[in-house]
Amino acid sequence: MIPTTSMKQKARQFLHILFPILITQIALSAITFFDTNMSGKFGTNDLAGVAIGTSLWIPIQTGLSGILMGITPLVSHLMGSKKEGDVAYQVTQGIWLSLLVSLLVLVSGTFALSPVLQFMNLEPQVHDIAFRFLCAISAGIIPLFGYTVVRSCIDALGQTRVSMFITLIALPVNVGLNYLLIFGKFGFPRLGGVGAGVASAITYWVIFGISLLFVYRSEPFRSLRLFRSFHFMSLRSFKELLKIGLPIGFSIFFETAVFSAVTLLMSRFDTITIAAHQAAINFASTLYMIPLSICMSLTILVGFENGAGRLKDARQYGIMGIGTAAVLSLVTALVLLFAGSHVAGLYSDEPEVISLIRHFLIYAIFFQISDAIATPTQGVLRGYKDVNPAFIICFLAYWVIGLPTGYLLATYTSLAAYGYWVGLIAGLAIGAILLLSRLVKVQRRYAHNKPSAA
Template structure:
């Protein structure tokens, strides 16, 4: 990354960072998309089983990955303040922490998975597919979390094209394995939705290995001496990383978990409704990669500028990124409004399921508008290392307002399943407003400290 002096230079640097992240996120989302899509083509029970399994796994994966993403602002600040020699140590501590988290996830999952699925009172076929899907994907937990640390370091150094390259390799690997393992082509076992879990686990190992190879042999990573020296675990470093990472992780967890909670609550509806809901959520999540990518870019750029003490530049990046997300959200809303039937047809050949998906997608339009404000704003706040209030806001908006509102509407009105979506929309809108208010306060605080000559920490 370089210091910029004009808005044109900032726009170029933002796009230079953003575009590879966007491609990477879309590709990663496409892995889940193809898991869901290809399982749905195999059978409705497989689509529902993968939907339940994904609803349990994604909040855990994204929440815990969010903790490890805390390495991004740490490395960005180190690079901005010219402390490059400390990067290798911080990355190694992140990897140690990822290993500990992975082991805990596997142990807890082994104990609680069956009771959770039994509690949901699913159809026997759906329950079996969900259980075996999660069992298969568990073999990729360790490399997935390890890759999260490596990718956070790669992106924080501004080398987002490397992440893009790795992810673009992962997509055809995953789709190809899905083709072989879901449908049983070329002599491979015909596993149905469970094959999607096996394919994902193998893909996680592939991207972790490729990332290690890049970091060990390519610039600018070689000059930072990454993995050239062994560092033992440091509880002090864990504490510093967790101080930033835990609020980020919990913010992400509560945002993704609320969608999963809705899917689990909707288990009282028929399999067709569950499948349609999950298909609509899956496509909306794919579109969500746009504001999420802008969020990740802003964390890198704002973190770099605040680490260098250039608060005006940090603020300009924030305005530019949030504005871009708002404009693009209008484009995605038009896609959902005018092409909903075609999108729904990607997930199922059953006319009734397609009709249900199309109805859910109409509500997803309003998701895009709120996400376009809330998500990039969180990225800016992370760049300032202001993470705890965002966590509190997300929890209150999604779980105190959004989910209860949805439950009441779904249970006590004729809206039924759609009531949950209206509740989610309400929570997302309130969260966006509160996060913007917090950002204004943080920027004023930083400006006051700068005026007084105090360090920006």
């Protein structure tokens, strides 16, 4: 990354950082998409089982990955303030923390998985598929969290094309393994939805290995001497990383977990409704990769400019990123409005399921527009290292307002399952407004403290 002086230069650098991140996020989302899609083609019970398993796994994965992504603003600040020599040590501490987090998840899952699934009172076949899917995917937890740290460092250095290349390698690996293991092709076992979990676990090991090879042998990572010296765990470094990472992780967890909570609450509806809801959520999550990628880009760019004391440039990047996300959300809204039937057909061949998916996608139009404002705004706030208020706002918007509203509408009105989506829309809209208000306050505080830079 380089300092910029004009909006044209900023736009060029913004797109240079954003485009590879967007491709990377879409490819990562496509792994979940193909898990769900190919399981649905195998059978409705497999689609529902993978849907339940994914609903339990995704909030844990994204929330804990968010904690480890705290390495991104730390490294971008170090690079902006010309402290490149400290990067290798910080990344090593991130790897240690990822290992501890992985072990914590594995131990917790050993004791908690069966009781949670029993509590949900699922149909026996759906319960069995969800349990075995989660057991299979757990084999890839350690490399997945390790890759999160390495990738966060790669992106913080502005080398987002490297992350894109690694993920584009992973996608065909995952799809190919899904084909072999879900449908039992070429002599492989016919595992159904469980095969998607096995394929994902193997894929996580592949991308972690490739990422380590890149940072060890390629520039500019090689000159930073990443992983060339051994460093013991440091509680002080953990504290610094967690101070930024925990609020980020909680913010992401609150947002993703509310969607999973809705899916779990929908277990009281029939299997077709669960499958249709999850298919619609899965596609909406794929569209969410656009504002999420802009969010990650803004964290890198605003963190770099803020670390160098160029507050005017940091503010201009924020405006550019949030505006871009808002415009693109209108484009994706048109896709959902006019191509809903075609999208639904990607997930199922059953007319009743397709019809339900299409109805759910209409509601997805409204909350993805709010996401386009709220998510990039969080990225800007992370660039300023202002992370605590954001996770409080997310908690209030999603869990105090959104989910209870959805439950009341689904339980006591004729909206039924659609009531949950109305509640989500309300929560996301309020969250977007509160986050924008917080950003304005933070930028004014920085301008007051450093008037010459602003």
